[in-house]
Amino acid sequence: MSEGEKIIKINIEEQMKSAYIDYSMSVIVSRALPDVRDGFKPVHRRVLYGMNELGVFSNRPYKKSARIVGEVLGKYHPHGDSSVYFTMVRMAQEWSLRYPLVDGQGNYGSIDGDSPAAMRYTEARLAKIAEVTLTDLDKNTVDFQPNFDESLNEPTVLPTRIPNLLVNGASGIAVGMATNMPPHNLSDTIDAIVAYIDNREIEITELIPIIKAPDFPTGGIIYGYKGVEEAFETGRGRIVIRGKAHIETTSTGREKIIITEIPYLVNKAELIMKTAELVNEKKIEGISNVNDESDRDGMRIVIDIKKDEISNVVLNKLYKYTQLQTSFSVNNIALVKGRPRMLNLKDLIHYFVDHRHEVVVRRTQYELDQAEKRAHILQGLIIASDNIDEVIAIIRGSMNPDEAREKLIQRFELSEIQARAIVEMRLRQLTGLEQDKLRAEYEEIMNFIEECKAILASEELRMNIIKDELLEVKEKFGDERKTEIVPNAEEFNPEDFYADEEMVITISHLGYIKRTPLTEFKTQGRGGVGSKGSTTRDEDFLEHMFIATMHNTLLLFTEKGRCFWLKVYQIPEGSKTSKGRAIQNLLNIEQDDKVLAYNKVKKLDDEEYINNNFIILCTKKGIIKKTSLEAYSRPRQNGVNAITIREGDQLLEARLTDGTEDIMIAVKSGKAIRFNESIVRAIGRTASGVRGITLGNENDEVVGMICVKEESEDVLVVSENGYGKRSSIEDYRITNRGGKGVKTINITEKTGRLIAIKSVSDDNDLMIITHNGLTIRQPISGLRVMGRAAQGVRLINLKTDDKIASVARVQIENEDTVEETGTPEETGNE
Known part of the structure; x- marks a missing residue:
């Protein structure tokens, strides 16, 4: 042993414990876990800050990656060059980050796992979105700390306007813990943050429908929603992803x-x-x-x-x-005030908003300080310009600048800073124009100071600034979701529990709805008196009847022009004689509104289907409107506006078309018009539409609209006293929209006014419903084709106090027998 040295005995267990804890803390805090505020680990933050200091912005030329790596290594991150380079490479890969932060040029690897080229070959610069993470860095918005050799300072966190931890996620293995956070869509995330700012008490269950689910850069399908909800609510969950x-x-x-x-x-x-x-x-x-x-x-x-x-x-x-199907195990662990914490969705949003709030406060304070300093100098310059002759005399009479400053301070009670500014003032500032500029600048700065003080005094103003900045980011960088969400097969999918059978849907005048299997309805001969179809209140009657399968979606349109969605299996089942259930209990319809038109659609998630099909709406006053089905493809619980209804009008019909069909509109006075829908331009969902037919008089109104694709179908018109007529569609020439139309049935006192128009063929049955609740079903094939102006034949024998309320066409399916009308007791007609 050398002289002066001595051995100190220590417990190896204690030493290892102490050293390992130090190492663990270093890994947790300074390497593996992201900061909850900006979502970055130290190495990511240093790469971005290094690129910022090097000036490789998105509008400047690319620089060699080796140059950037050298900058970061030499100044901020004294580790292996590969750790810095591969960090930068990952931030440039569009399949690794949802919103890449580095704009790379050259071979940056591939989704096949190919390695990137060496750093001497590739080039990089900051992506536009990365610059938003560095905005206001020079305005004292964040704390700085000395770098590894204390020769420079580096930021402890970035003043990011982007909720980076949510939109790009993070992954890292520390000691005794790991983090694995999925990326999300920027637009959805910002909407969720804005909702939180508007209501700090908002529940996670209210945030979930806004942010929806993770949104991965490679797209794919999230298969099942339970894991997503668990991850949002607890910070941990297992999300299944399919290709x-x-x-x-x-x-x-x-x-x-x-x-x-x-x-x-x-x-x-x-x-x-x-x-x-x-x-x-x-x-x-x-x-x-x-x-x-x-x-x-x-x-x-x-x-x-x-x-x-x-x-x-x-x-x-x-x-x-x-x-092709994998799972992503969410584990939201991030550093909160230097300590690792498990965070749910609301926590992540809360800490980001807190960080942005601190940045806004510090930035405003910095800008206020700078403005007050400038205002102070301007005050001195204005004093000097007001007393310019005396100021010039004092300066000329002084031996040196210091003496001039002292005399100015004594004469005009100026500060040292103001006196120095006056002494250093250029001769050109003595001109009248320059003096006006001084006063204008001073007034502008005083207004700015007032604004800054107002911001610092009001948390509401600061929150509005945060919201505005976020919405600006959304507008600039927001995009559509890449990852779809579908319900899991293991999860409850109601459609799996219902066979796709045909149902008769009936809606009464007072808004009672039910579904009844089509097989319950018998086929009767023409001229029968009908069977009792439904039990209704005295003042109620059946108004709509149509056929749909259990898996169809109904688009229900109300007289006020609202559209609601309802799956057929969600409609309560009832027998022919049951009343049904009030539609207000199934949909959020206003008390003074009622369903007047309907449509059934097969799929709302098929892009080709919804973009190539249209909803044609028609009102009682003859206004029609064409809108793409895509506008109705996102069901909302409270419905949406389908058309802006003008005063005194109401919605009457809605039809699904493929864009090439002929439209026929009939009015009470017995006239009808035919034109092709191609002459009607598709417009937005809330517009009011264009004229389809000109009414005959003030009391006239539209009774129905049909859309015909094949001329094999005939036109059936029915009057309120039970008369009907089947005529060929070729009898109606194609005209332009907006005309008065041609006669479709000869209206007399015996027939009553026109009440319905339907497109029919021999493959259909006709279902007729009267105001008293009677129904009759008869084959269309029993009606011969007549001329356009004929009166027609009697379809149903009505009592003197009864009239037809509604008619519907029914598709025949393997029904070979036609039953004749029974006795009054059998039919329920007493």
């Missing part, structure tokens, strides 16, 4: 599975390799070939299916055995 695949059929009849999106963090090349291995091992049968046809336009993995194999079965096996 997006569809089935194509070749010209030879063979089927292919086409995969266009894969789950987040899945290596495409490994997915294809694993699929090939499973085929070779015969774990997945039915695949003849797997080929990667991806290019710069997007991903496309083609899986050829063997002849006579079922594609859906093969696809389900791929989901089960490969990474």
Whole structure:
């Protein structure tokens, strides 16, 4: 042992414990976990700050990655160069970050797991969105700390306007804990933050419908919602992600599975390799070939299916055995005031808003201080300009600048700073124009100072500033969701519990609705008296009757022009004679509104279907309106405005069309007009529409509208006293919209006014409902085609106090027998 040295005995267990705790804390705080405020780990923050200091902004030329890495290594992050370079590379990969923060040029790797080129080959600069994370950094908005050698300062957090932790997520393994946070859509996230700012007491269950679910850069499908809700509510949850695949059929009849999106963090090349291995091992049968046809336009993995194999079965096996379906385990751990904490959705939003609030306060205080300093100097300059001759005399009479400053301070009671500014003033500032500029600047700065003081005095103003800045970010960088959300098969999906059977939906005048199996209705001969169809109140009667299957969605339109959505299986089932249930109990309809028109649609999630189909609306005053079905594809619990109804008018009909159909509108006075819908331009959901037909007189009104695609269908018109007539659509020439139309039925006192118009064929039955609640069903084939101006034939024998309320056409399905009318007792007609 050397002289002067000595050995100190220590407990190795205590030493290891102490050293390991120090190491653990270093890893947790300074390496692996992100800060809840800006969502960055130290290395990400240093890369962005280093690029900012180097001046590689989005509007400047790219710089070599090696130059950027050197800047960060040498000044802020004394670790391996690969740690800095790969951090920067990941921030540039569009399949790794939902909103990339670095704009890279060169080979930055691929989704197949290829490595990026060496840093000497690639170039980079800040992405536009990254600059928003650095805005106001020079306005004392955040604290700075010395770098590793204390020669420079670096920020402890960035004053980001982007909720980076939510929109880009984070992952990291610390000691004894890990974080795994999914990315979200920027627009949805900002909407959720704004909702929180507006209502600090908002519940997580109210935030979930706004932010919806994670939104991954590689798209895909979130399969099941339970894990999403758990993650939002507790900070932990398991989210199942599926790749997006569809089935194509070749010209030879063979089927292919086409995969266009894969789950987040899945290596495409490994997915294809694993699929090939499973085929070779015969774990997945039915695949003849797997080929990667991806290019710069997007991903496309083609899986050829063997002849006579079922594609859906093969696809389900791929989901089960490969990474075409994976799970993302959410574990929201981030640093809050230097300590790791598990955070739910509301916590993450709360801490971000707190951070933005502190940034706004510090920025405003900084701007106020700078403005007050400038105002102080301007006051001195204005005093000098008001006494310019005396000031010049004092300066000329002084031996040196210090003496001039002293004399000015004594004469005009100025501060040292003001006197120095006057002495250093240029001669050009003596001109009249420059003096006016001084006063204008002083007035502007005083107004700005008042604004700053108002902001610092009012939390409401500060919160409005935060909201405005967030909405500005949303407008600039917001985009559509990439990841779809579908209910899980294991979850409760109501449609699975109902066979897709045909139902007769009836809605009464007072708003009672029910569904009844179509098989309950008998077929009767023409001229029968009908069977008792429904029990209603004395003042009520059946107004609408139509056929829909259990899985259809009903679009219900009210006389005030509102549209509501209702699945058929959500309608209570009732017998023919039951009253049904008040529609107000199923939908949020206003008390003084009622359903007057309806439509059924098959799918609201098929883009091609909703973009190529239209809703045609018609009002009693003859106004029509055409709107794309896409405008009605997002159901809302409280409904939406479908048309702006003018005073004295109300909605009457709604029809689903494909854009090429002929429209026929009939009025009470017995006239009808026919024109092609192509001459009606599609307009927005809330517009009021254009004229479809000109009414005959003040008492006239539209009774119905039909949309006809094939001329094989005939036109059936029914009058209120039970007369009807079937005529060929060719009898009605195609005209322009807005005319008075031509005669469609000869209206007499015996027939009564026109009450309905329907498009029919021999494959239909006719269902007639009277005001007294009687129904009769008869085949259309029993009605011969007549001329346009004929009076028609009697369809139903009505009592003297009864009139027809509504008619509906019914599709015949395997019904070969036609029953004659029974006795009054059998039919319920007493």
